[in-house]
Amino acid sequence: xxxxxxxxxxxxxxxGKDVELRCDPISGHTALYWYRQSLGQGLEFLIYFQxxxxxxxxxxxxxxxxxxxxxxxVSTLTIQRTQQEDSAVYLCASSxxxxxxxxxIYFGEGSWLTVV
Amino acid sequence: xxxxxxxTSMDCAEGRAANLPCNHSTISGNEYVYWYRQIHSQGPxxxxxxxxxxxxxxxxxxxxxxxxxxSTLILPHATLRDTAVYYCIVRPFTxxxxxLTFGTGTRxxxxx
Numbered sequence: 001x002x003x004x005x006x007x008x009x010x011x012x013x014x015x016g017k018d019v020e021l022r023c024d025p026i027s028g029h030t031a032l033y034w035y036r037q038s039l040g041q042g043l044e045f046l047i048y049f050q051x052x053x054x055x056x057x058x059x060x061x062x063x064x065x066x067x068x069x070x071x072x073x074v075s076t077l078t079i080q081r082t083q084q085e086d087s088a089v090y091l092c093a094s095s096x097x098x099x100x101x102x103x104x105i106y107f108g109e110g111s112w113l114t115v116v
Numbered sequence: 117x118x119x120x121x122x123x124t125s126m127d128c129a130e131g132r133a134a135n136l137p138c139n140h141s142t143i144s145g146n147e148y149v150y151w152y153r154q155i156h157s158q159g160p161x162x163x164x165x166x167x168x169x170x171x172x173x174x175x176x177x178x179x180x181x182x183x184x185x186x187s188t189l190i191l192p193h194a195t196l197r198d199t200a201v202y203y204c205i206v207r208p209f210t211x212x213x214x215x216l217t218f219g220t221g222t223r224x225x226x227x228x
Contacts, residue, residue, distance in 0.1 A: 004159075033216065043160065043218040091159050093216075105216055107159035 002026070004108035006092050012114045013082055021077040021111045025094030032075050033093040033105065034067055043091065049075065082115045089113070120204045125223040128198075134191040136222050138204030141185040147208050149180060151189045153200040154221070160203065163189065194226045 005024040013019050025032050034046040045059040049069045060066070064082075069075040079086055089110040096103045121139040128134040140149065150165040164171055164178045166187070171178045177190040191198055203221040 035218075042220055045217065093159075104162050104165070106162060109159045 004092055004094050004106055006090075006108040006111050008111055009109065010112045010114075012116060015084060015115055016081055018078065018080045019082055019113060021079075021090050021092075021113070023075045023077070023092030023094075023108065025073065025075070025092070026106060029094035029096055029106075030072065031095045031103075031105075032069060033095075034075070034077050035091040035093065036088045037091060037110075038085075038088040046077070046090075079113075082113075084115045087113055087115045120206060120219050122202070122204055122219065122222045124220070125225065127225050127227060128191075128194045130195055130226055130228055131193055134189075134194040134198065134224055134226070136189040136191075136202050136204075136224065137186065138189070139186045140204070140206050143184050143206050144208065147206045149178065149184075149187050150205045150207055150216075151176070151178065152203045152205065152218075153198075154203070155197075155200040160218075163202075194224075196226050196228070198224065199226045200224060 004026055007022045011019055030051045032049045035043045036046055037043050047060055047067045048056040064080045067075060067077045077090060089112045091107055091110045093105045093107040095105040119142060148165050148167050151163040152160040153163055154160045164173055164176050166178045166180055168180055168184055170180060178187060180187045189202060201221040201223050203218050205216060205218060207216060
């Protein structure tokens, strides 16, 4: 597709279960970002991948959260032992390269996670 | 990264120009001003960005003051579909900084 694709679009899970969220960036984009947005709140940075460089994990809220990016393309965000406070929309974004020289970051429509 | 200050909310009548201000008084010389918007339940949408010159595209115009300490996003003929939260963000264009830091934005309500 032409844009950033995320799946699933909606996920309801029981507290304590693990979840995986997938992101397909725009073809050719080497930079990939994960954000989350809780209901009525702003966007919170989680993690950033750029090519083969070590990811910037400074935004991950706890060690229950992890992300990987295979082959420099698709990324998976994993949340282990989900808690109710993890309920949010998880947004993926990509850009041509590191956020510099005015390169635009494009966002997907998000994966809505509800932990019950 | 420089921080930005925006009004919490604004109203605009349909068909009129919406002028959304942003203060970024601590902006550095290597930082761009970006604008995104987020319509309810959707991912943020890129609108426009600029460094020091005014910019215009099919969506909006961006006016940056000469000292670059503030800017204004202009939607020339607002429609109901422009109702959204508008975010003003500054980002460096060199170095290793990578985060796009969103503030609380301005909630624009376009009314009939």
